[in-house]
Amino acid sequence: MKKFKRVGAFIYMPLLFMLFGYLIIYIIGAPVINFASSAVQLILLNDAPSFDTKTNDLFSTTDQAAKEKAVNEAGKIASSEMVYPVSGDQFGQVVIEKVGINEPLFYGDSEEILSLGSGQYIGSMIPGDLGTTLIGGHNRPSFGQIYYLEQGDQIVINTHYGDYTYQVTEKKVSTKSDPVINERLGDKSKRSLILYTCYPLDAIGWADDRVFVFADYVSGPIIDESI
Secondary structure (H helix, E strand, C coil): CHHHHHHHHHHHHHHHHHHHHHHHHHHHHHHHHHHHHHHHHHHHCCCCCCCCCCCCECCCCCCHHHHHHHECCCCEEEHHHCCCCCCCCEEEEEEEHHHCEEEEEEECCCHHHHCCCEEECCCCCCCCCCEEEEEECCCCCCHHHHHHCCCCCEEEEEECCCEEEEEEEEEEEEECCCHHHHHHHCCCCCEEEEEEEEECCCCCCCCCEEEEEEEEEEECCEEECCC
């Protein structure tokens, strides 16, 4: 009987210590594991949570007469009268006749939005506001044509509240994390536009480089924050 107890102790005691050790490791490591899982989810998340593809179309439901009426004699729109887009809204059209681009413009640049057309980064200023507007689109089927734009070419952004013209000043291929882009986004000294798409133009899936096209504001109603 004593021999049986000794054998049982040799078998069960190591198992108990092992289970106790696993329990300690789990208690200590659980916060780290949860943090890492959350970090991975944030990395994989595209810009904003998914939304219903039945987006609100501000652009097609606003006629030209209504847009012109909202602009005062000084060529300004009262901020208090503006209907600002929210994530997923189609609020305009990107038109570049030289390279055959005519893409719907949505507010937001998640993967779901970019599957529908071009998208404006929510952290940038909408056309008419003081600052930089950042708009991206997939290189296929048409937005990759921005690669062929040259200095002096015109870009038209038609929105539900006004029509804007910009003139290309620069084009470059750079990494998607180019610090110049953040610098431009923080510049509130003038109205400007940046278009971007993946590079190379035949890239499918992940691509680290981007084509950036920089353009300055030429015309279009100014959004007046004071009225």
